[in-house]
Amino acid sequence: MKKIFLLLGLAACFTLCSKVEAQNTMWIHNSDGTVTEKATSEIDKIIFSEAMNNMLLYKDETSTAIDVSAISYITFTSINTEDENGIYIHFNGDTALVSTSIESESLTVEVDGANVTITSKMKVADLNYYVYGSATDGSLTIKNDKDFNLILSGVSLTSQTAVPVKSSKEVTCNIIISDGTYNEISDTENNAKKPVISTSWTTNISGNGTLVVNSNKKNGISCDADININGGNITVNVNGDAGKGIKADSTIIINGGTITCNPNGNIVLEEVASGYDPSYCAGISSDQSIIILGGTVNMEVPSQASAARGIKADGDIFIYDGKFNITNNANGGTYTDSTGEKDSYKASCIKADGNIYLTGGTFNLKATGSAGKCVTADGDITFGVDSTQTALAELNFNASTTGEKILVSAGSGWQQDADYSNPKAVKAKGNLYVNGGYINITTENDGGEGLESKDTLFINGGVIEINTYDDAINAKNHIQVNGGKTFARSTGNDGIDCNGTMEFNGGLTIAVGITSPEEGFDCDNNQFKITGGTLIGVGGSTSTPTSSVCTQNSLIYKSLTNSTALRIEDSEGNELLTFQVPTISGQQGGGGWKSDVTTKGPGQGGPGGGGPGGQGGNGLTLLYSSASLVNGTYSVKQGGSISSGTEWNGYYTGASYTGGTSKSVTISQKVTTAQ
Secondary structure, three states, X not given: OEEEEEOOOOOOOOOOOOOOOOOOEEEEEEOOOEEEEEEHHHOOEEEEOOOOOEEEEEEOOEEEEEEHHHEEEEEEEOOOOOOOOEEEEXXXXXXXXXXXXXXXXXXXXXXXOEEEEEEEOOXXXXXXXXXXXXXXXXXXXXXXXXXXXXXXXXXXEEOOOOOOEEEOOOOOEEEEEOOOOEEEEEOOOOOOOOOOEEEOOOXXXXXXXXXXXXXXXXXXXXXXOOEEEOOOEEEEEEOOOOOEEEEEOOOEEEOOOEEEEEEOOOOEEEEEOOEEEEEOOEEEEEOOOEEEOOOEEEEEEOOOOOOOEEEEEOOOEEEOOOEEEEEEOOOOEEEEOOOOOEEEEOOEEEEEOOOEEEOOEEEEEEEOOOOOEEEEEOOOEEEOOOOOOXXXXXXXXXXXXXXXXXXXXXXXXXXXXXXXXXXXXEEEOOOEEEOOOEEEEEEOOOOOEEEEEOOEEEEOOOEEEEEEOOOOEEEOOEEEEOOOEEEEEEOOXXXXXXXXXXXXXXXXXXXXXXXXXXXXXXXXXXXXEEEEEEEEEEEOEOOOOOHHHOOOOEEEEEEEOOOOEEEEEEOOOOEEEEEEOOOOOOOOOOOEOOOOOOOOEEOOOOXXXXXXXXXXXXXXXXXEEOOOOOOEEEEEEEOOEEEOOEEEOOEEEOOEEEOOEEEEEEEOOOEEEEO
């Protein structure tokens, strides 16, 4: 047997020796404060003496007598205590037991109740600290001079005021969640804004057990350097305002494991100069970059966690593989910034102050709060890999927004737009690139756009399906499509809209807007270049391709019928285009542009700012461009029936067409307009 001393007092220090040959252990807690340890493999049976004054532990008919009057209680543990480099910390209610076989004056232990501080100056790497048991007001601080392993082996630890688990030296801390164990570490609202698990240097987390971290004041797992997560079933509940679930001052790298973060804390507005500086709650947050190579990330953000972020980096975010199920229900709002200007705060599923690269993985992102975003970057956003790269995994991206827009400041006078913070599925302040993968986007409400770039938007490949209320695809300066398959439909605005120029060099692009004045393709009167690909645009109107820079013919057909089955054939009856026109409606209401409304409605000009209304009626315009549309005579058929063939969002290949009416159109130049 081996004696393990129960350490009491403010600075009780000790060094214990003796090796324990056991894997499953019985701890006999004696009334004198000592603990007698006995391996269960050394016990065949337990018998009490007739007088009940002794407990007899038998092994092969040989017994050891334990004085019953000296026993306070008995506990059992499955911890393997035969590790010669092991230090064992057993939390037990309001006390803690520490055991080790290491003999060194450079290893000291201090215990105050269930608060344990262990200091190693032995210059020995890879010491193993095994932690187990439970305490409702305890803590563990490790001051190790070399890299060490913190092995969570079934611990339930809460600290009322201090940091529950802390590594205070700039050495690597390897947190290993023992297989099959459940570990829960928590603080309380009395914590002085400190993390639950705090480390000062690189922290590696691995294992196949479960770790639950409950943060009620600040951050859950916080590191002053890098965090690398390679395994484990990790759940972090963040209840403190502006708290972070997993927070690194440097880079976060995730290679595996299942991470569930629940950022429940509210926004904090700190008074600065003429206004406020906001701080937000977040699930996974880095002051530098986040790199994800695998694993699963789950998040459910409640509505009251105003402007909370799911995954947030002050630098770049790189995601190569993994599964991401993030629903952000947090609402946005308005505040006065430090310069005294009115501004807005809004929630997001994935947010970077730098660039975002989503090259592989499966994403299921939902933003349901007001002005919520699924993916937003202050720099560029890239989907998929280019032709010079190899993807680690396929990209499957699904995103939806259902929140309302937020009025930041009202406009004044006729045609003076109000300033809104809008719900967006994907928004890049820089360029936006789609190189590959499958992208599926939906939005429900006014202001809800699909893919938006405040600079240039490139589509080089992939399959894109977007159904939105506002513009499905929007860019400020330029849109360029070089390949891929794109379906972009808006039920309240333009299918594809650019405030600058547009260029199409390849791929299949279907753009559907609503009735006039909205369009399938809209770039105002700026250059609209077509050199390749297939374009199908349906809306109340369309921007006209710029003939002088186009190398491919286009047809603008202004007599398209709503909801019709459309067919274009050459003079020999060969199929060029078979397309089922969707049911398209215009915006309802009094029309005109109002001082507090950014959208335009059909009908006559109305009150609240006046101005002309949009064109009414259901007449639609078709823009069709294809390399097959050479000079010649074609039949445009409507009202018939489509059968067989292969269909994608109303676009058919190899289909049969019967019935309907037909009009003849002659193509003789780069852009032909016909009624």
